[in-house]
Amino acid sequence: MRHFEMDKLKAQGGSVGQSKYHESAIKQVCGSANFADDNPEPYGCLHAYPVLAPVTSGFIKSIDTSHALAVEGVKRILSAEDVPGKLDIGPVFPGDVLLTSHEIQYHGQPVLIVVADTYEIARRAARLVVIECEQTTPILDIKEAISKEHWVRPPHSLNRGNSENAINNATHQLKGEINIGGQEHFYLEGQIALAQPDNDGGIHVQCSTQHPTEVQHLVAKILKKPFSFVNVETRRMGGAFGGKETQGAPWACLAALAVYHLGCAVKMRLARSDDFKLTGKRHPFYNHYHVGFDENGLIEGADITVNGFCGYSPDLSDAIVDRAMFHADNAYYYPAATIKGNRCKVNTVSHTAFRGFGGPQGMIMGELIMDDIAAKLGKDPLEIRKLNLYKKGRDTTPYHQTVEQHILIDMIAQLEESGDYWARKEAIKAFNVSSPIIKKGLAMTPVKYGISFTVQHLNQAGALVHVYSDGSIHLNHGGTEMGQGLNTKIAQIVAHGFGVDFNAVSISATRTDKVPNTSPTAASSGTDLNGMAALNAVNTIKERLIDFITEHFEVDSNTVVFKDNLITFSKGEISFSELANLAYMNRISLSSTGYYATPKIHYDRAKGEGRPFFYYAHGVALSEVEVDTLTGENTVTRVDILHDVGSSINPALDIGQIEGAFVQGMGWLTTEDLQWNDKGQLASFGPANYKIPAIGDTPAEFNVNLYNSANPETTVFRSKAVGEPPFMLAFSVWSAIRNAISSVADYKYTAPLDTPATPKRVLSAIEQTASWFKEHQHD
Structure with a gap:
């Protein structure tokens, strides 16, 4: 095979590097x-809907389906006993149950499916099934799961050097913790699947999934058929964000199960409220750190623990917590580090992939540490960030991969100048002195994000x-x-x-x-x-x-x-x-x-070292916010972003991805507040009580530029990935809010701020900051 040049500037043709509009x-x-629900339904198509468990934790004592079966138009009710093959559809590890017949592990867990002439009949009949249960006490608190060592998968750790000695011998030490909220995917198109017999005796499935092959495999396994028996098709999705990587599969499997028994096309579509309740979210986390650093703020040792709130089953939690561990450094070098990761089992729906796949929940630790060190030493956080960046000679990660590209130093310098960071910082300080109610904040945060599946064979x-x-x-x-x-x-x-x-x-x-x-x-x-x-x-x-x-x-x-x-x-x-x-x-x-x-990637889990990422994508964001100290409400007024996409294949699409990811990350950190009640029921199950960012939340001034730098690794035309890395640029908003709050104490104290930074949490942090300042202003 001849060598064909990968550099777009030297390659023939001219499509790559141009801003072409989206093909759809x-x-x-x-x-x-056309999306899955728009496709014409085959003649005689039936509709299926799940029957949901009425308790959060317990055991099924009896099921009465008589009222449901009496509804005109109901064709059949299927249970776990009707599954001819495997009942467990865990994507990596066992534990994800298609239909439960005995133990209930989260509120709303599917028990049966009703198959009927119409969607409305199936859904109405499903509500008429009576399930009697013996209730048990659920575990809903992550700290309880940690204390009981209640895991979906065993803990894992990364070690480089002796972090305990490094911390103990450092001039300064700090400890901190943070609770990190989850996030609903809120795709425009909900979970849906249409299954039908094909002309050759197999099953054809159209569904909204990020992983057609996994759906194919799981449908075949539950039906006890070879993979070739099933063909899965996906033309487009109305959003996914990770919520359709594994969790589109159950609905396709259930539709296919109905086809297997009734011999005709069957469609399954979840109502939006049930979609919220029955599908996993971004994992909430509870994390804590202990670091040692010198008088300049240079970190000498770090001990970090990340605890993922995984739900009732493994799903993808093992790899998600791994990535949180891999990214707990973000862009910063820890000379000695211990990073532990726990996968906590609790009685909720199993949480799953979401844009960043655990990376954001780990990466926030780097930014939390930098802000806290700056507050401790009375320095500007950007100084501490620049001081601790990976650079030559300080370039080995806690998982022993060498960071070979150090462009963040230049990217930060460029954004400092173009964003007028230092002059604006002084102007904001002056504004805050004269403004008793509205306080402004400014923060610049970097992103170093590893690209590749951390499971090697997926690459x-x-x-x-x-x-x-x-x-x-x-x-x-x-x-x-x-x-x-x-x-x-x-x-x-x-x-x-x-x-x-x-x-x-x-x-x-x-x-x-x-x-x-x-x-x-x-x-x-x-x-x-x-x-x-x-x-x-x-x-x-x-x-x-x-x-x-x-x-x-x-x-x-x-x-x-x-x-x-x-x-x-x-x-x-x-x-x-x-x-x-x-x-x-x-x-x-x-x-x-x-x-x-993908070449080069490998990871030895037993040793906790290797090269799990082919390369890193980088970005820097500068955000300015306003915070109302009477209500805790906050507004993002200006954002400047410089992002590294390598040699861009399509600049317009890349900028769109950066803008969208940033706003989604901003929502995760500020407004999107998942809430479960004390019975384990999801209380925020629709747009009335779960707030994603709207157009009015978009920064009034939003400047996005691409950093001109070809990927040093041999990727397609030297481009870099852009889907997930910009999500973490939104940390600049969270840090800017903390910066605004700290002005209440003349920047001498920075209160803890859990995410999302809702008005209630912001107001609490303001009150804590004001109280601290009152006690210490004469020190």
């Missing part, structure tokens, strides 16, 4: 983009590319489009590789019968993996075409160039469409699969 944008704006992808005899191109790959623009970027990569126009490439739905054994579209690796697989297929076809041109036209292969819909060579030129037809007439294969596996 016009359809979505016009309302013609692979496949693609399928066809060139038709008229020169049009068909592309299929293993990634899923959830609104992030993955299909657009991969179409650009394919067009760029062939040197043709972007609109020459069409993409079809992700299907397990076209590209098998795919990984989830997650971990910010969708373009990295599937883009490289698609480019591999393109290069295979180009290799054949170049060999054909060389022989047919008797030219040197080194003179062949694909560019601007033309192929030029030493004796002339030919259009791409003409070449495709000529190659077809000469029996040259114009179709190829492509494959890619």
Whole structure:
């Protein structure tokens, strides 16, 4: 295979690096983009709905389905006994039960499914089933789970050097803790699946999932069939954010189970309130730290424990807590470090993947520590952050991976200047002196985020590319489009590789019968993996075409160039469409699969060391806020972001992802407040009592710029991932709120501030700060 240049500046064609609009944008704006619920229902399609457990913890004593079965239109009620294969659908480790028949482990756990003529009948009948239970006392508090060592998976730790000695011998020591709230995915399209018999005796499933292959495998396992029996298709999702990586699977499995028994199409769609109650969230965490540092604020040792609130089962919690541990340093070097991670079992729905996959819950520890050290020493937090950054000679992580790129030093310097950090800081201090009620705050925080699945075998992808005899191109790959623009970027990569126009490439739905054994579209690796697989297929076809041109036209292969819909060579030129037809007439294969596996990554869990990430993406954000000291309400007034996406494939899509991720992160840290009552029932199960950011919450001034730096690793056209890393830029908002609150004590004290920083929590921190200042102002 010839080497095809990965640098977009040297590659042929011109699609990569351009701001192309999202391939579904016009359809979505016009309302013609089909989602799973928009697809026509097959003739005779039935509808299924789950019957939910009425208690949080206990055992089923009896079930009465007579009232439900008496409802006209109800066809059948299915239970765990009707599952012919495996009942456990745990994605990695066992413990996630499709339907429970005995033990209830969280409120609303599915017990049965009702299958009926319509959605309304199925849902109404499901409520008529009477389940009598023997209740037990649930564990709902994470500290109780920790004290009882109640884990879904065993604890894990990372160690580098002797952190205890380093801390004890340091000039200064600090301890701190934080409770970190969870987050509802709040995708626009809820959980849904349509299953139907196919013409060959198998089952075809259309569903809203980030992981079609896992759905295929789980459906086959519950039905005790080979994987080839099931075909799963996903064209697009109306958002996912990790909530459809594993937790789209149960509803597809239940729909398929009904198809298996009734022999006709069955659709399952959750109502929004039940979607909230029955699907996992971002994990809440309870974390604490103990650090030692010198008189300048340079950290010498760190001991950090992260405790994930996992819910009743493992789901993906093991890897999520791992990533929280991996990112507890964020961008900062700890010469000696011990980082522990606990996976706490509690009686709630099992929490799951969410943008950042545990990274945010770990990374906040680095920012908490930097702010607290600054307050202790009376220094500006940005000084402490810059002092502790990874740099040459201080470049080994707690998991023993070397940080090879140190661009954050330059990125911070650029944003300091363009954002006028120091002048604004002084102006804000002056404002706060003269403003008794409204206080302003300013903070700059960095992001260093590792890119790759931390489970090694997931770092692979496949693609399928066809060139038709008229020169049009068909592309299929293993990634899923959830609104992030993955299909657009991969179409650009394919067009760029062939040197043709972007609109020459069409993409079809992700299907397990076209590209098998795919990984989830997650971990910010969708373009990295599937883009490289698609480019591999393109290069295979180009290799054949170049060999054909060389022989047919008797030219040197080194003179062949694909560019601007033309192929030029030493004796002339030919259009791409003409070449495709000529190659077809000469029996040259114009179709190829492509494959890619990420190199270099490995992790020895027993030793707690390795290289779990192929590379790091970076970013810096500068946020300014206003806080009302009478109400605790806060507003983000200005944000400046400089973000590293490597050599951008599509700048417009990248900037959109940065803006969206930042606002979503801001919501997690300020307004999105998940609440369970003392019985273990989710109390915040809709937009009336769960507040995601609206357009009015967007910063009035929002400046986003891309940092110009090609990826030093060999990624697709030297780009970098952009899905998850910008989410953590929102830490600048949380730190800015803490900065505004500390002005109440003349910046001599910074109160703890759990997240989300709701008005109630902010007001409490203000009162604590004012109380401290009153006691110590004469010290």
